[in-house]
Amino acid sequence: MVVLHVKSAAPASASSSSSSPAQDGDEDTELLYECAASAAVADVAAALGALAGLQAALLSLCRRLRARCAGAGDAATGELERALDEAEAYASKEQVLRNRFLSPRALREHIRNIEKKCATALQEPPEALSLQESSSGNKHERIQIWWAGKELAMDQKLSDYIGVNDKTKIVVRLTQARDEC
Template sequence: MVQLHVKRGDESQFLFNTTVDISIQTLIQQVTQVYNGRLKVDRICSEIPELADHGITLPPNMQGLTEDQITDLKLKDEWEDKCIPSGGAEFKKDEIGCRNGHAPNEKMKNVLKKTMEEAKALISKKQVQANVCVTMDMVNEALDQLRGAVMIVYPMGLPPHDPIRMELENQEDLAGTQASLQVIPEKEAQLWWAGKELLQDKKLQDYIGKNEKTKIVVKIQKRGQGAPAREPVVSEEEQKQMMMHYYRRQEELKKLNETDDDSYLQSEWSDQQALKRQFQGLTNIKWGPR
């Protein structure tokens, strides 16, 4: 299997296994699905702590309003009585006014937060360091874990406007958000390797040959952004090792310069007249009584 180290810019994303005879079009689709799937998991995981601490999301027309404003406008959250967490709710007011404050109890909170950590670990960027390749099955497994945890805590489900439910049902609206800048639609995705765009009408072997044990770094980005920066000749880790070596060498030279020790001048090997005395037979002469 060919191993791809997928990056966006200079930031590692994940490892991906494929074959040399795969078409570039199919490869782009598969890599993009994993890339966007990981982003979806991250977005859900970012909402889980808020759900655990402050309960479900208020309807859009009630978000950000004070209690007095809600009373004056005679607004009511019809989902408050339907979406009750298992084991009862504990009130914890949401200061920013996005959630209703009816949070799950401590046991259910732990279910949500533990599942969130497990899902994040499954698709984490640290998998690159562990040499673990991420697949779409792993992404789906992480999503299923999050879906299951939410169903355990909220058996009646979440309101249709809750961002977690919208994400799980692929109904999310990211327009105007920072998250939308990270997502790459499949039709706009490109893969680059060694400063060259991998063209969709070719196969991977047209670029890297037929060796199935090849490992390469590819960069994913949106069409129209131009060629990404090429990988540096020296890796970040190698650069750190070089800097440490030069630093130690400088410290050694600094200590040598600061040392003013001329005691070696008293040694026999530093005596400039030793050879002359040896020829004259004046070596090993001792003065004084024996």
């Protein structure tokens, strides 16, 4: 299996200069993904887009809830804080250093767990808290994969670029697909 070290950059439109602070959900993220060398680039892009979208949604959710729960100190909020800590640790860049792959199922489970703890801690239903953002998934629907300074064509196979060796590790960058006029 080929290991892809995926770096997902902040959208270029979010900040005009590289020295400006990251906005909510606009930081660089990293993850590891494993696939066959013979996999179609389009399939890999779809999987990476979904995984990066879940990772970004989870991290954004954690940041928003931390800001909302700041100052509250009861036991239920403590449970929510622990759930947020676990989720952030699972979705962090540190997993790449530990050679751990992210699972879409585990990311969804962390989101559900946070929703339950949030409903208990804040005494509000998850729907009232606007925990799910509709825009978080749209940002990662149309992505491009770049490796070695080249955009990988969606109609090609990964092996067309990296060869047939399944014991390869490459670093790729995800970017937002530009609309052609």
